[in-house]
Amino acid sequence: MAKIVTLGELMLRLSPEGNDRFIQSDHFRVIPGGGEANVAISLANYGHDADFVTKLPKHEIGQLALNAMRRYGVGTSHIVRGGERVGIYYAETGASMRPSKVIYDRAHSAIAEARPEEFDFDEIFEGAQWFHWSGITPAISDNAADIVKAACEAAKRHGVTVSVDLNFRKKLWTSEKAISIMRPLMQYVDVCIGNEEDAMLCLGFKPDADIEGGKTDAAGYHKIFEQMAKTFGFKYVVSTLRESYSATHNGWKALIYNGEEFYESRHYDIEPIIDRVGGGDSFAGGLIHGLLTKPTQGEALEFAVAASALKHTINGDFNLVSKEEVESLAAGNANGRVQR
Amino acid sequence: MAKIVTLGELMLRLSPEGNDRFIQSDHFRVIPGGGEANVAISLANYGHDADFVTKLPKHEIGQLALNAMRRYGVGTSHIVRGGERVGIYYAETGASMRPSKVIYDRAHSAIAEARPEEFDFDEIFEGAQWFHWSGITPAISDNAADIVKAACEAAKRHGVTVSVDLNFRKKLWTSEKAISIMRPLMQYVDVCIGNEEDAMLCLGFKPDADIEGGKTDAAGYHKIFEQMAKTFGFKYVVSTLRESYSATHNGWKALIYNGEEFYESRHYDIEPIIDRVGGGDSFAGGLIHGLLTKPTQGEALEFAVAASALKHTINGDFNLVSKEEVESLAAGNANGRVQR
Amino acid sequence: MAKIVTLGELMLRLSPEGNDRFIQSDHFRVIPGGGEANVAISLANYGHDADFVTKLPKHEIGQLALNAMRRYGVGTSHIVRGGERVGIYYAETGASMRPSKVIYDRAHSAIAEARPEEFDFDEIFEGAQWFHWSGITPAISDNAADIVKAACEAAKRHGVTVSVDLNFRKKLWTSEKAISIMRPLMQYVDVCIGNEEDAMLCLGFKPDADIEGGKTDAAGYHKIFEQMAKTFGFKYVVSTLRESYSATHNGWKALIYNGEEFYESRHYDIEPIIDRVGGGDSFAGGLIHGLLTKPTQGEALEFAVAASALKHTINGDFNLVSKEEVESLAAGNANGRVQR
């Protein structure tokens, strides 16, 4: 059981029921979530001492979001309280050839307007073994980028392993801005998760292949992984490889590279997909658990891929599965027989 | 932006949640819908000035139905108010090999008991470019058939293009009755939508192939389309071709004939189907938009088929999609990736 | 119309909505069910005079359970009232590679603590033609095993045909205990439903093949069926053969042996599965109806398999389908076209 810190934004997802569209809905499910918050939930579910750092307003909506983390056992004692807004995103769930749709309303949230000095990162990283963040957080605002930098520096002071999920979001920043912020932050990173598109848009690498259209080719990733590892000294470079057949049917596998060898995971055919939002985060959570507890990068990756395959079958951002459930799937039990 | 008039019945669909059966339900979703009303909604969504004509009671249930049209931007100023009932249909949604089931309770509705003289069709068609109706409306009652006839005559007086969706419904009338009403109305029709079964049962053509069992064969439609175009002078004859593998999995494409050439659309594999009721209406709505705005019958048909494929992924009778969403699918973006 | 008696436990299933997990739910659907109760519901739906025997507390929760049987037309006049608890089971519905999960809380229920002398089986079997029970009931408690024995004896005194669904449940008893209870009870049984695993664990037969992993091989069942028929004098030995591809996609067929010939049914591909709990019970219900009303074991089996295929598309334990719907599917109408 390791102490793991994640830092980022916790939002409320507002979603119509089932496959209804926004404009036909008169109520929304309220689903707390956010990249690094989702990772913390995964890690708490696997038994780790996960601590999530953010800033949330003092009012009841801020409390609602915070309580969601407590509910699933994530530490919230370093969440700063204050500011005005909880970031929101509206999401409707597609089906078949109709894609899911996300509308963000996250500008001016408490974490976007927070300052690094509000967080005592030396206290936060005391005794920690791992720190995880994603490329979404520095994209939120310059303030948030400053906070990530301060956190990375403190993490390194405390000898904490750092992982990042590059996660380029074109609605939040341009590739130019991303590269200017992200490249300098890579010096603190040990484990880098990102696909070719992320490598290009966040880190400025030149792509080799067309990733558009849901097509993936694990072999095509080898060269760029080697470049990434070499350029930034990453211990591991990792990417999921999603095949998007439709909104409700995907293929799913992943690739890891430890600077020496590549390992490509088992492939999962996921149908139907119940909710794919948070799929990447569940992969990051599974990967951190795997790298912390498994003897090989291959076993770590298989845990991560199985964990994130399961996430696609669960409503909400959080991957509400136990370690045992992931292990069972990673061991090949995918027949879906009723567990009595 | 064209002014388009549709005329027909607006009902309330009462449906169990999800895949529940009628007899296990203690509440029903209330879903307004009806063939031509659904077409009007599609057209309003594509930006047209769609006007829906019917008769609805003055009471709150009539208002509830009318408001559903207003909500999505359809003109309701020519809806006559009065009468006793809003027609109802009960619908449960099947799954896999269990078919969806519809029970109609629409006799004696306000529109079924209305008279042509309650509608001022010359005012209604002032400035209009298109008039659409379906074979369901004259089947409701002799009164309704009279209203359709009056509308067609007025449409022609105003130089309005007329389209019909033949849509034979065996619960509403016999083939003999249908033929006696529908054939004379075909003189007003420019665009005729109907499959081989409709052509046989509504218009008295002799079938060539067995359409039962969900099997379709586009080539088999050529001969009957030519006959239809020749007999009635239709500018376009159009049909969807559905392959019913199960209640939740269909193939979907369409065929159009402009009197000279046939065009067969791209084929869609739709799985899972969320709600296929209104699929044909969404096709009609897409076709009218396509014929009004696209340079070729092929492009018009592709828009219609993409629009109606999307309809199968949306709850309710109404095809709540934008022009841009349809264009995107018609352009081949069917991978269902999350739109952020 | 036959009078058919079933005996067992009626529980309340508490289930999250849709595919939600237990730990993210704040309300549960309340779904009455239980092996033999489910069989009684099927038989009442097919028009039989089905009578369900159990014990339920006098309080409103007991009444809630009892009312569910009355609602669908099952006779409840021989249900003894008293005791403290209605047995509960919690069930969440999986999807894709995530299995459904069941947590039982059924110990100390009214029927588990009832005594045979509380039931007047001679009155119960007066005029009855069939008696059905499952291996779950004697597994609940020694009391319940005594009740089953008393019922079987009375059934035989009244010349009633007896069927059993072996249904080994490892949470309720060990194989040793099961064999010690079940083997002696087989003398009363005419129709035995059970797969190879049941035969091994309940009756002590030695397996020939690995049934794990969802793989089935109808031919592999021939030998054990012959042994079962020979050892206990069963008139029919029957088993379903499920192929579990995922929680939402199964293959489904069955095999019957009348001591002379084997008959293997049509194969159904079920996707998506809405709710597979109660699938086996719906098969038993269909089989009893089939054996009572069809000229051949093959036709009986086809009815049973079609009935249980349909069950997989229906929420809840009860197979809420009519005889006509089953006949239609058994006749090959599986295309799922809307029934208007």
Next chain:
Amino acid sequence: MAKIVTLGELMLRLSPEGNDRFIQSDHFRVIPGGGEANVAISLANYGHDADFVTKLPKHEIGQLALNAMRRYGVGTSHIVRGGERVGIYYAETGASMRPSKVIYDRAHSAIAEARPEEFDFDEIFEGAQWFHWSGITPAISDNAADIVKAACEAAKRHGVTVSVDLNFRKKLWTSEKAISIMRPLMQYVDVCIGNEEDAMLCLGFKPDADIEGGKTDAAGYHKIFEQMAKTFGFKYVVSTLRESYSATHNGWKALIYNGEEFYESRHYDIEPIIDRVGGGDSFAGGLIHGLLTKPTQGEALEFAVAASALKHTINGDFNLVSKEEVESLAAGNANGRVQR
């Protein structure tokens, strides 16, 4: 335990949730109900052998309605199956000074179009002790009036006590029509329930006081009760006396006259009212039980008033209370302390 027959229409009530208005709702609760059906439910709850007679379509919506009766233990074996429609009424629940609102859509229901010869009343009344109907049933249609007449005649042939709840409904018929149908039927009636307005509009008596505005005056009823008893030979004349302060606050009591003495019940102050639809029917049900089982008309009336006071606290038409709960309230236990 007496065998009691009631005859009338069973409808589906479609209601928004809580206090929502029709026009803001997108789903309706489905609540089966109807005057005499409600009375049957009450009597089954008190342990009687209640049998409800009507006609319902064979389809699933008819079955849904029928099942609601079975669920609560009412006999349905004399319900004739056939016809097209289940009658509907839409009802929204008011609050404070906003009244509840009911919109009927019941014309052309199966029972409205049934014929007397479809019912075997001699079989129906075999062994019965009581027959109850209301003035709503003959108001539905001339057919239904004929059926009531045939039932009354048969009831009398079998020596069955007959009660009527006059229940004038101005939407269904005029006072003139009502008087022409109802007066001749009074010869069969032993127990007549009706307020002054009913006496005037259904039976043609001249009113003495203004009942409008929710004001009641028990003493003012004495004269008209005497007239009613004298004119038609009623054994009992009974009326509830409602004081309508608001949609959610009513006073409630009743008056009975046995031809010799008047008895005025305890007064209940009901706030908040959860659902007052079916309040009068629950009174009739309580009264029948009281007259069948209590030594005095006063005790019978107190049971009826307590029963119907409780009804106002229960959602739906049916008075889902036990005999013991009514007795407890009639004994003065109105403090609402939690029953553990």
Next chain:
Amino acid sequence: MAKIVTLGELMLRLSPEGNDRFIQSDHFRVIPGGGEANVAISLANYGHDADFVTKLPKHEIGQLALNAMRRYGVGTSHIVRGGERVGIYYAETGASMRPSKVIYDRAHSAIAEARPEEFDFDEIFEGAQWFHWSGITPAISDNAADIVKAACEAAKRHGVTVSVDLNFRKKLWTSEKAISIMRPLMQYVDVCIGNEEDAMLCLGFKPDADIEGGKTDAAGYHKIFEQMAKTFGFKYVVSTLRESYSATHNGWKALIYNGEEFYESRHYDIEPIIDRVGGGDSFAGGLIHGLLTKPTQGEALEFAVAASALKHTINGDFNLVSKEEVESLAAGNANGRVQR
């Protein structure tokens, strides 16, 4: 039927079900609303040609809000589309001594960031008779204050009557800021709605009495009304007078002054209150209708007070009542008897 323009913000209210608190909720009702939008809805319900002016984002959440206005018949053709956010407010409904609670998240909404030149007010006021706005709109942002000023100027150019609801909101601005913006705007106002607190905080009048604690004294308002009328030349000064006994029980009346005479309305005792949000807006809507159509200020006020009393019984911001329902209550029909 008058053409009436209202201008302001349209938000989405996110509310727990019933009386649940924010922090125990996992879904929220989505309830469109906003001061002037609510007034427009009232006026459309009374049959006027109500036009609502605001700015809303082009995305589906903006469309959802806009559609709510269309649904109830309000004109939306002058709503400018653009910007990023739809303003939000979270509201939970109190009970008894627990107050309802509102948390605003409306900064940076599309209308708050709009500019006057985006609106063509000369086109908007073409043919209009009345313009209504509230003190909330200029409080949103300096931009919005500029828009209100531009609208007032245009309204005066077109000879349109202008009404304002002062509605001081301490979360949006200080009294000093409010006075500096609002006083200059009063030159355009003909009808001013506001209580003593509004007069003090928005217009800088000195209070005479303590309005805190829910106590009101109509007589105490006379002096300040006279001052207001004299200072700004208002044709009418109007205020509601709410007595807050608890979250679910209020007294309600109003006072109007036409520069010559005072008229105090009937008093309503409202219990239970279903939803009091929008109560003031429903009063403004009723008042505008009253002043446009009634012969005296007294009759106008009685309509307004009855309308707003009814609003307290309806969920959501919108006063979904008809003119006839208001007239009926104003005429004294407050007994809440079921309307069949």
Next chain:
Amino acid sequence: MAKIVTLGELMLRLSPEGNDRFIQSDHFRVIPGGGEANVAISLANYGHDADFVTKLPKHEIGQLALNAMRRYGVGTSHIVRGGERVGIYYAETGASMRPSKVIYDRAHSAIAEARPEEFDFDEIFEGAQWFHWSGITPAISDNAADIVKAACEAAKRHGVTVSVDLNFRKKLWTSEKAISIMRPLMQYVDVCIGNEEDAMLCLGFKPDADIEGGKTDAAGYHKIFEQMAKTFGFKYVVSTLRESYSATHNGWKALIYNGEEFYESRHYDIEPIIDRVGGGDSFAGGLIHGLLTKPTQGEALEFAVAASALKHTINGDFNLVSKEEVESLAAGNANGRVQR
């Protein structure tokens, strides 16, 4: 901020929606609760370090219950995991004269079958200031009584203040059994909460007055409080005094005695009551907070009474209010005005 330990059972309450009855429900709200768990939630809401001790099964239903405590900030690190069942209680909410009804199904729960040695009470009470338990816990089982005794002994070893809420439950034990268990435990108690009935049935005091019927008389409690304080050396004797007018309308106040003086609190009139289950627990939680932080017993009691009055307006067992909300009501702000 004090560290406070509470010990008891955490159950799942299964409740119909709103005021629906059990037998008309098809889903239940899942509401975690239990006397001492509820007290812990209150204390966490007021900012204390509340730790709840119990035993819960390892399965997901046990986790669901545990998560509810975490969600609201209660420490769960001393909850022992194991056993079979989570105790259940079914509760329906009454209205007006219909009482709420509770059906317990809690026998054989994990905590009822736990043993004292499973808990390390010396670790649990390390640094604690207060320990609270109720008379329900020792009533569950002899095991549970042993656990309470072990906890009390440890608490005393650690100098922790001990409070008890006597809370006699006749469904769990007889008065004789209660007295035999509870009297010896009183030696550990500093603060005793209980009304006259509890004093009689749990402690064996002779009553002076009839508490039945919801009538209370604070003066009548003086004598018994003096006896209780004298007999057991309690520092405080406290009781709420509920006046039950109906299920939805209660009077509420309390009395405290510190061995020298009596203090009677302000009286609250609560209408409507949303949910009164947990009212007594919220009082205990408020009292502990008051005694820990307020200068006088009077101020402590006023906090407790205001807190518990608010509880009656909140769904669920937990009193989800903040310290500030309680202080505001205790300060007299009961007018229910919207808090914006």
